[in-house]
Amino acid sequence: MDNERWLLPDGVEDLLPPQAKRVENVRRNLLDLFERWGYDYVIPPIVEYLESLLTGTGEDLDLLTFKTVDLLSGRTMGIRADMTPQVARIDAHSLGKPGIQRLCYAGTTVRSHASSIFSSRTPISAGAEFFGDASENADAEIVSLMIESLTIFGFSSIQLNLGNVEIFRRLIGGLGISLSDRDRIFQAVQKKAINELQEICKEIRLPEGESSILQSLPDLCGNAEILTAANKLFSSYPDILESVESLEKLYSIISKRYSEIDIYFDLSELRGFAYHTGVVFSANLKGNSEFIAKGGRYDHIGGVFGRDSREATGFSIDVVNLSDLLPNEEKSKESVLVIPSFEGFGKGLWKKTEELRAKGYIVVESGEPENYEWLLRYEAGEWNMISGKKI
Numbered sequence: 001m002d003n004e005r006w007l008l009p010d011g012v013e014d015l016l017p018p019q020a021k022r023v024e025n026v027r028r029n030l031l032d033l034f035e036r037w038g039y040d041y042v043i044p045p046i047v048e049y050l051e052s053l054l055t056g057t058g059e060d061l062d063l064l065t066f067k068t069v070d071l072l073s074g075r076t077m078g079i080r081a082d083m084t085p086q087v088a089r090i091d092a093h094s095l096g097k098p099g100i101q102r103l104c105y106a107g108t109t110v111r112s113h114a115s116s117i118f119s120s121r122t123p124i125s126a127g128a129e130f131f132g133d134a135s136e137n138a139d140a141e142i143v144s145l146m147i148e149s150l151t152i153f154g155f156s157s158i159q160l161n162l163g164n165v166e167i168f169r170r171l172i173g174g175l176g177i178s179l180s181d182r183d184r185i186f187q188a189v190q191k192k193a194i195n196e197l198q199e200i201c202k203e204i205r206l207p208e209g210e211s212s213i214l215q216s217l218p219d220l221c222g223n224a225e226i227l228t229a230a231n232k233l234f235s236s237y238p239d240i241l242e243s244v245e246s247l248e249k250l251y252s253i254i255s256k257r258y259s260e261i262d263i264y265f266d267l268s269e270l271r272g273f274a275y276h277t278g279v280v281f282s283a284n285l286k287g288n289s290e291f292i293a294k295g296g297r298y299d300h301i302g303g304v305f306g307r308d309s310r311e312a313t314g315f316s317i318d319v320v321n322l323s324d325l326l327p328n329e330e331k332s333k334e335s336v337l338v339i340p341s342f343e344g345f346g347k348g349l350w351k352k353t354e355e356l357r358a359k360g361y362i363v364v365e366s367g368e369p370e371n372y373e374w375l376l377r378y379e380a381g382e383w384n385m386i387s388g389k390k391i
Contacts (some may be wrong), residue, residue, distance in 0.1 A: 011114045011121035015320070022323040023124065027106050030126045030149055030317065034104035037145055039128050042103050044086035046110070050078040052089055055301075060274065061085075064111045079110045083125055084314060088301045091131045092310060100132040106319065118290075120320060127295070127316030134299060134311035136249040139279050140257075143250065146283060146293050146315045147258055153326055157286040158261045162250065163269035165276045165296070166243040167234075168217065174237075175210055185214065189268050192218040220267035224251055230267060246279060262286065272296055281315070285325070292325070293317040335362040336385065337372040344378025352376065352383045 008014070015023055031041060047068075054062050064081040080086060083105050091101050106126035114121050130142050143160070150158055168189065172182050181204050188197040194215055201211035216233055220226050227248055234240040247265065255263060271280055271294070280296035295315025336356055338349070353376075356363050361374070369375055372388045 009121070011111075011119070013120065013122075018328065019323070022326060022328070023320055026153070026319050026323045026326070027124070027126060029152060030319070031104065031106055033149060033152055034128050034145070037102070037128075037141075037148075039102040039104035039145075042087060042090050042105055043107065044080070044083060044090065044105065046108070047077050047079050048086070050076045053078040053080055053082075053085055055085055055089075064113065066110055066112055081109050081111045082316075083107060083109060083127065084129065084298075084316065085301075087127075087129045087314075088131075088298075088310075088312060091129070091312075092301070098132075100130070102128070102130055104128040123321075124319040125316050126319050127314055129312060129314035131310050131312045134297075136246055136253065138311070139246070139250050139297065139313055140253040142295065142313045142315060143254055143281050144257055146281070146295060146317075147254075147261065149317055150283060150292060150322075153322070155285060155292075155325075156260065158258075159284050159286050160254065160258075160261055160263045161266060161269070161282045161284070161291075162247055162263060163266045163271075163280045164243045164247055164278055165270055165273050165280055166278050167230075167240050167267055168270055168273070169277075170237070170239050170243065171210075171213065171217070171234075175206065177204060177206075186270060186273065189214070189217055190270050192268060194218055218268045221265060221269075224255075224263065224265065226265050226267070227251070243278070250279060272298075275301075279313070290321070292322055333360055333362050334373045335364070335371075336374040336376050337367050337369055337388070338363065338365045339369070339375055339377045340365075341378035344383060347378070347381075347383075349378075349383060356385075 035041070049070075050065070050067060053065060061082055066079040066081075068077050068079070069075070070077045087103050087105055091097075091103060095101065104127065106124070108122055108124050111121045111123070128142065128145055130138050147158065147160065168186075172185060175182075177185075181200070184200050185197065188200060197215050197218070198211075201214060206214070213233060220230055220233070227244060230244045231241060234244065251263060269280060271282075275298050276296040277299045278297035280294075282291045282294035284291050293315055295313065297311075297313040299311045300309035301312050338353070353363050356376070363376070364372075369388055374385050375388050376383055376385055378384075
């Protein structure tokens with residue numbers, strides 16, 4: 001067992017050079033971008049009481065969260081698997097300011113299991129949350145910021161995916177069926193399993209009209225033309241038409257701002273159904289089905305923290321995954337090795353070292369000469385740079 005002390009758990013890994021530097025550069029650039037858009041940076045704790053971490057998030061996050069007991073209070077604590085609930089708590093309770101609030105974050109999360117075989121159990125997440133505005137303009141701002149979070153790194157072949165979970169929520173809510181039947185329909189819609197959906201509708205004896213609409217939902221995916229089809233399908237559901245209209249307004253704004261990106265609609269996309277309340281969105285690169293960033297609206301979150309319900313929308317990015325997609329084009333800094341000299345010690349060496357570091361050189365005072373581009377040697381009463389290849 002002693003020879004396995006260096007092993008890490010499955011899905012947990014070190015970030016080594018040069019990857020760690022790329023990840024940190026991505027994190028810094030994202031936070032600088034968020035600041036330019038008016039988002040204030042917050043740093044939530046990595047652990048807090050479980051009920052705060054899981055408020056309004058549904059069962060999925062509960063299963064992802066490591067639990068432990070606080071020896072001081074005896075209460076159950078959780079290690080955060082998602083930072084959005086923490087930021088919502090900060091908005092609602094720690095800050096508690098009236099009106100609009102924009103907050104951003106970046107930090108490591110810890111998950112009991114990875115979301116896919118290619119995912120880490122300790123992802124570094126960065127994101128932005130917009131509180132206090134339920135309008136399409138707020139959705140457009142946060143979606144635009146998500147897109148900008150990719151374009152600043154040179155990505156151009158971006159596909160934006162839009163949906164609205166409120167369509168399914170309102171449709172299923174009017175059927176008067178049990179929770180177990182609702183969950184079965186939910187799973188079938190998510191999988192776009194139309195035949196399975198048809199069998200469920202027959203089994204629970206849904207009226208033909210509602211059954212037909214449910215079975216049509218998985219086909220409502222594609223370009224903006226499907227919004228026209230959705231308006232026709234839900235013509236007798238005025239509340240659902242409002243949800244479709246919100247997508248139309250959002251599409252109108254985003255398509256004018258970013259005419260070069262592809263926008264794809266999927267009205268049966270129910271990701272985050274347990275806590276999302278309206279528009280959901282994600283972004284991926286064309287030809288790659290893995291999401292780079294994702295988010296959505298989650299109104300009424302503040303009420304559980306002792307405050308009036310707050311409108312909220314936001315998104316998050318896996319910083320490590322994003323950095324792995326970037327080309328490694330950064331020019332490495334040239335390195336300098338100081339050659340020890342008893343005669344030259346104290347004669348301007350520190351000043352010369354500071355000057356070189358200020359110019360962008362990496363300066364070290366021990367090592368093997370063949371590993372460095374330059375050598376700093378004391379000759380003829382002064383410190384001079386010579387090529388490492390001369391030794």
